[in-house]
Amino acid sequence: NAGVTQTPKFQVLKTGQSMTLQCAQDMNHEYMSWYRQDPGMGLRLIHYSVGAGITDQGEVPNGYNVSRSTTEDFPLRLLSAAPSQTSVYFCASNLAGSKETQYFGPGTRLLVL
């Protein structure tokens, strides 16, 4: 099993550009989440999904969209990138009822100029 994979590893964007961060898991986990991690802020939940076709907002959803068309994939879209979205983004997945054992992907480092 590959676990949770994320692409790209690094990305530089200009303000106003859009892009999609990819996340996939091969563990058949129902739950998937996107977090951002900033210095001094800890991990903050952006969006999450409890199953295919179901998504919900987390703590900091503005400027991001998600969809969950399959169990495996949970892409995060930045609609119009802003410097405030410079961060490290982590995707995570877990089985329903096993929230503490979240498996994280390796992260995407995003710089918005």
Added chain:
Amino acid sequence: RKEVEQDPGPFNVPEGATVAFNCTYSNSASQSFFWYRQDCRKEPKLLMSVYSSGNEDGRFTAQLNRASQYISLLIRDSKLSDSATYLCVVNIYTDKLIFGTGTRLQVFP
């Protein structure tokens, strides 16, 4: 006030030392508690859950004090490989985890 607060450190300790971290949480309705470990520029990984009666996993001991709303992590006989950031994590709502900002530990020879 942050929902989960930790001393950012760094805690610099020699190999073999015992070190302890505390973490406080603000919501008395918090249900579950965990410690995650994050190595530099890597993803977080679950270290251990924290149970009301306290629990141990090798050199690591976790304690929960619901009355004072804090959890602790004790590391005995520190190894160089223990150098990392330790994240305190609290579950308040069913599907969501709240992460602290982390405490950095540096173990030196």
